[in-house]
Amino acid sequence: MSPPSPSTGSLATATPAPGSETDSRAGLHLPRFGALWAKAIDYGTAALLVILALLASLGIQHLFDFPYPFLFLFFGAVMVSAWIGGMGAGLFAVLLSTLSVDYFFVPPFYSWQISTTAETYFVAFVLCALVASWISSAKKRSEQALQEARDQLEIKVSERTAALMQTQADLARLSRALSMGELTASIAHEISQPLTAVVTNGDACIQWLSANPPNLEKARQSTEKIVQDGTRAGAVVARIRALFKKEEPVKDWVNVNETIEELVEFLRHEASSRQISIRTQLIPTLPLVNVDRVQLQQVVLNLVMNAMDALDDAVGKKREIVIRSTTSGGNEILVSVEDCGPGLNPDTIDKIFDPFFTTKPQGIGVGLSISRSIIESHEGRLWSSPNPNGGAIFQFTLPIGRQELR
């Protein structure tokens, strides 16, 4: 008899097609023809398996000349038939096996009759075959139920994951909008400056032209400046749009240093109005990382805005924020944002990354938790530690992609 485990293994891989047919039969959704065809295959397989078992048993009988008929292969055929085709096919295989055994192996041989001495033996065979069929089909049923449950669980998990991702994306957008709200003054400033220059130079140009005689050289110079300032205003708008407009996360090979520099340029006015200076220490050899640029900027923005708020609470401290970038351990980059504010409160340090935990009167407490989830979704880590010079350090890592390691 063939060892059971490899045969079940190979059959298990072959089962899905008939298995799914069984499902649809239960639901009666398939056309009648499909259901019949599937049944025919099941019963055909059962017949084929029994014939194979019969041929093999006859062969073994003739070759080795056992004292008792060698009938175990029939049990194998019954079990496999029941496994593939279910209870019906299993019973069909039992019937065929019984007939074959009766005809070929139970004395008198080659006749349908059964001698009284062989009766017990024959009945035992039939009972064993029935039990084998029942066990096999029952096992198959429970296996199928388990598989179904597993599939459903997987669907549920992926549905929940999608819902959670959606919530996270919504929160990320909300927190970005909040950051934008805090930066409205800076944005207004960025746009108003070139616009003021345009309007003022335009007025000057009119004035030069309406002088008597008109000063054409000065008018031309004014117009040139208008073009320059207009271009600058356009660039500011494009930069703000690039910073915040995009909503779908798109991973790309990003130069983290450039991203930081852009953001610092953007925050320059906000910082200066709070009398804070932002210093960067970025190593020029920083490898590219495969991340979503907008999300990365949002994380750095959150950390810098937090640092600025911390400095607002501090009196008599150095009003400086330092942003550093470096590589760490050869397979990741490390970005840190340091401030010299009052530092982290030991009572609340464990909670700062919790959603909706905040120490700010107007805060809603999503910045750090969003930042951490963004970094973790990029397989990095974000954590905080006390600054040796007073204040706090927030730092995160991002893995260096394979493309860069090559």
Next chain:
Amino acid sequence: MTERFTIFVVDDDESVRRALGNLLESVGFEVQLFGSTEQFRGVELPNNPSCLILDVRFPGANGLDFQQSLHQAGIHIPIIFITAHGDVPMASRALRAGAIEFLMKPFQKGELLAAIEQALERDRVRRSQHEELSILQVRFAELTSREREVLGLVVSGLTNKEIGNRLGISEVTTKMHRGQVMRKMNAFSLAELVRMSDKLSSANSR
């Protein structure tokens, strides 16, 4: 324009600064541009009417604080604030501290020129008042201490006799001191002398 006027512009944004320079030059003002308040502090203010156009926001400094520090240093140049993102408290603080105008960028040429005109007018008045006061102060400085005492009592409405009694001198001597005071202060009547005294005392109390 017969009189010379100087406009100082302090704004850290180069394009705005130069645009303002261009506009003010086109309408005939003399303009000096500065990128920071420190640079402006280093300059000597001219003797003709002038005003300062000052951005509210600077890296590391604040236009409103600078206004206060100019005031404390006794520099009374009229200030027109310009800002890209002012709010009401900011504007009210600036105006209460004596600013001429608080203009939001981008502003209209008319608004700016009207504000400048008002600023220059105020500076002219302040200068002439200041000039008059300094003349009075020079005259007052020439009085002897006895004459100053007599001046104080005269303007408080006492007669020569009462003054003499108060100071323990004769009425004739009092009359002589009073004549000297009138002459040195270049006053033609008692009323004028009272007015001069008021100006001096209000300048001293400031």
